[in-house]
Amino acid sequence: MSYIVSSHxxxxxxxxxxxxxxxxxxxxxxxxxxxxxxxxxxASQYGCSRIPVREALHQLRLEGCIDSRPQIGSFISYIDYENLEQVRYVRECLETQVMLNALRENAYDDSIDELQSLLDQQWNAYKKKELILAHQLDDLFHLFFLKLPHKEFVRDYMGANNVHYQRARFLALKYDPSPEALVWQHQAILDAVAARDETALTKAIHIHLNNLYRVIDSSSEEIRNYIRHHKKPVRV
Structure with a gap:
């Protein structure tokens, strides 16, 4: 869907x-x-008039990326903690159920080595401090588990385009004092899949998807100030 109104x-x-x-x-x-x-x-940065800039900001505003204050200007929106928790809850429910069903249907049996290779690449990205690449590989790892049972459409319901959830994920990645924990969590998920252990898989997914709270709740005041209505959520 496009919100851009210019026809030129x-x-x-x-x-x-x-x-x-x-x-x-x-x-x-x-x-x-x-x-x-x-x-x-x-406009000066992009060498253009203010019209395309204004239209781009309008689209970002509709997506929740920007807040406008009358007579003051446009500001990057703060991360909404309640929205973040809602997306995390929906994602955990959907991702867990998709993976459990796929496990019972043997959808992952022939792809364990390929998934392990993704984890090895992610670990190398962390060691080189290539955070954007590590973030992309994290997404790819989770998407792989949806693609194999042909459930890619579920990704759109799991916050893939949610500005609050995705920024919180990147924030957790950037400021995590133990970023290798993310790879260990992914490894626990993969090990549970390889062992066909549904209980371990459910637990591993829960721990992993709650990891960003561990980082945010223990971060500096500066980082917590990026988040609106910061409070510890009720875990469900």
Whole structure:
């Protein structure tokens, strides 16, 4: 779905370019929550008028990436903690059920080595501090478990495009004092799949998807200030 209203091809393409770059910067916390955006500075940066910038900001605003304050300006939205918990809960329910069903149908039997290779690549990315690559490999690892039983569509319901959840994940990745814990958690998931242990798999998924709370709750005040209405959620 597109929210862009301009009909001029050049403006449309430029709007999409600005939108995609800003969205990537927001998701990866290069633009931090609360930071003010200047239409004039962005127009200068992209060498264009303010029209495509304004349209890109409008689309980001509709997605919850940006908050507007009348007579003040546009700001990167804060991470909504309650929204984050809602997405995490739905994701855990869906991902666990899909994987348990697939396990019973032997959908993963021929792919253990390939999944292990993904984990090895992720570990190398962490060691090289290539956080964006590590984040992408994390997504790919989880997507693999959905693709094998042909349940890719579930990803859209698991927060893949949710600005609050994805920023919290990247925040946890960036500031985790023990980032290798994520790989160990993935390994626990894969080991449970290989052993066909449904109880261990359910537990491993729960621990992994709650990992971001461990990081956020123990982080500095500066990081917690990126989050709106920060509080410990009731775990379900």
């Amino acid at each position: 091809p050049n403006t449309l393409n430029l709007t999409q370019t600005i939108y995609k770059q800003l969205r990537e910067d927001i998701f990866s916390i290069r633009l931090i929550p609360g930071e003010k955006l200047s239409e004039m500075k962005l």
